[in-house]
Amino acid sequence: MSSGNTGNYMNKFCNLSTNGTVVNILLFLLVTITFNTVSAQTAPFKKGFNLAGWFQQSSTGSIHLKKFDKEYFRRIKELGADHLRLPVNLHFMTDGSPDYKPDDLFLNFLDQIVGWTEELDMHLIIDNHTFNVTQNTDTNIAQVLIPVWTQMAEHYKDKYNNIYYEILNEPHGINDEKWNEIQLKVVEAIRLIDTVHTIIVGPAGWNSYNNLKYMPVYEDKNLIYTFHFYDPFIFTHQGAGWTDPSMTPLSDIPFPYDAADMPPFPDELKNSWIESSFNRYGLEGTVQKVHELIDIAIKFRDERNVPLWCGEFGVYMPNSNNEDRVFWHKTVSSYFDSNNIAWSMWEFDDSFGIFEEASNKLFDHDLNVELINALGMNPPPQTEYFKRADTTGFSIFTDYIETDIISSGSASTGILDFYSTDYPYDGSYSVHWTGSDRYNKIGFNFIPDKDLSVLLNKNFAVDFWIKCDVAAARIDIRFVDTKTTNDDKPWRMRYTLDGSALSFNNQWQHLQIPLKEFNEHGAYEDGTWYNAQGLFDWTDVDIFDIVAEYGSLENINFWFDEIKIIDPSAVNVSTGEMFPSEFVLEQNYPNPFNPSTIISYSIPDDDYVTLKVYDILGNEIAVLIDDVIKSGRYKTEFDAQGLSSGIYFYQLYTKDIRLTGKMLLLK
Secondary structure, eight states, X not given: OOHHHHHHHHHHHHHHHHHTOHHHHHHHHHHHHHHHHHHHTSOSOOEEEEOTXXXXXXXXXXXXXGGSOHHHHHHHHHHTOOEEEEEEOGGGXXXXXXXXXXXXXXXXXXXXXXXXXXXXXXXXXXXXXXXXXXXXXXXXXXXXXXXXXXXXXXXXXXXXXXXXXXOOSOOOSSOHHHHHHXXXXXXXXXXXXXXXXXXXXXXXXXXXXXXXXXXXXXXXXXEEXXXXXXXXXXXXXXXXXXXXXXXXXXOXXXXXXXXXXXXXXXXXXXXXXXXXXXXXXXXXXXXHHHHHHHHHHHHHHHHHTOOEEEEEEOOOSTTSOHHHHHHHHHHHXXXXXXXXXXXXXXXXXXXXXXXXXXXXXXXXXXXXXXXXXXXXXXXXXXXXXXXXXXXXXXXEEESEEOTTEEEOOOOOXXXXXXXXXXXXXXXXXXXXXXXXXXXXXXXXXXXXXXXXXXXXXXXXXXXXXXXXXXXXXXXXXXXXXXXXXXXXXXXXXEEEEEHXXXXXXXXXXXXXXXXXXXXXXXXXXXXXXXXXXXXXXXXXXXXXXXXXXXXXXXXXXXXXXXXXXXXXXXXXXXXXXXXXXXXXXOOOBSSSBSSEEEEEEEESSOEEEEEEEEETTOOEXXXXXXEEEOSXXXXXXXXXXXXXXEEEEEEEEOSSOEEEEEEEEXX
């Protein structure tokens, strides 16, 4: 009941009391109790999706924030979704033991997302998805959950209306009694800080509907109970490689069961639990059985008088028939709807998602219309996608990986941080890469694939800034084309960056490499190397990679910034910037600073330029520039080692202009 409704009912109560009518008072109490009962059985949202994979990263630095934006959320809402579940590797977004303090950058990203849903009047479930399918839930996990969630509650206690805290996704390998004890402690810890936001609680056993009955009766009434539904499992997970044993060999299981359509059972799965399920499928693969299993959750809801939400349900796409997959979703979602059970489909845009298989996942071209209709939602009109050649340049990374590009690298070791604040060349962030094994890479996957043939013929170039702290370092940058047929290969065009030639000296350097200077390298597929055959296709480019081709990056640090494909004739070769139209002296960054800071400035024409630093008394402290400078935008580092805290001035001047800035050194 909202605070507004509470006030109205209290006014009625006072009026009834004044009349002294006991019967009316009892009637009022009965109405109030009935209102709470109905309200308690219904979640404040109905249909939604899991944005899986987006925040399920090993660190904040690996999140691709621009994968979605507010406009994309608006389009999801137009489908008919009123809520989103955001799975987050929440424990990895902290500084770790013992404090588990959430990373400021993570909170910044999350605040943006919460803001979008709030503006669109959508609900957002922050799902703590820090779990491993192959590892049991730690019986000491309260030592992580309590500090993580109390700090999250502290951050959000006075903010936003439509957010929910889901304590932990799919606890498993831990007995119900122990998990329920842990979950209660977390709820109580959150409530010491935040009494407003609703908490999502779920049972052990992978959030199974069968384990709901073992959950305690909570005194806290501001809770929603969750369960997951993937039955019959051999249908919904056929082809899944993460089960034990792997279900990869299993395919073409129909739903509902039809003896004539059943495939032969794979020999490699015989004598396993999967074979037992396969043999029972005639009983388990029916609409009636699906309804009976969901009824277990409904019975729990009705007996406990609590709101219920199915946080996950879905069918793995690769090995299932689309018609059967659509029918299963209709069977499950319509039964949820008719029984007032809110649901969130797993997932939105991947192998359990709502897009056509092996598509570009473009909203106006690739939606699985039959599936969305089966969910009782509203797909927009779809049109055929036609790839057109790029005729202008575009950005790949500028503070963020750009929209319509997906991180696709394999930097599984070391550090890959897309939001490094170690003096980025421009803006707030650069890419920092270190410690990766040989052949690891930073990948930028173009969605959809790019036709760069026109840009190749117009002499466009890859333009970026690079910094490295080892002179002899050596890496490749490369384009990889699209494998279009079974006989085709993912062919590569590469350019080698040799540290000795570039004089890597831990300073930013500007590189501009024409597309025509890339050389065909070959292809690697399924463990086999194929030498170059002149088959690289510039009309069908899939990926841009930065690769540790020649050895590991142990004790080698690389930074990359402002990665673009540009027209060199329109850009200053020295700076990588469009030619500036006026003198500009920017505020130094960071400010305050210690011990060094970056001063940025722009020069419209070639000129003799001086840049000096003075103390507050006007004494000259340092001469940073005193030379002829070509037109462009520049950055210069000022190192204040040995200087005292205080205010300093920096001045840029030529024979015609004089610009001054103020900065603060704090030690």
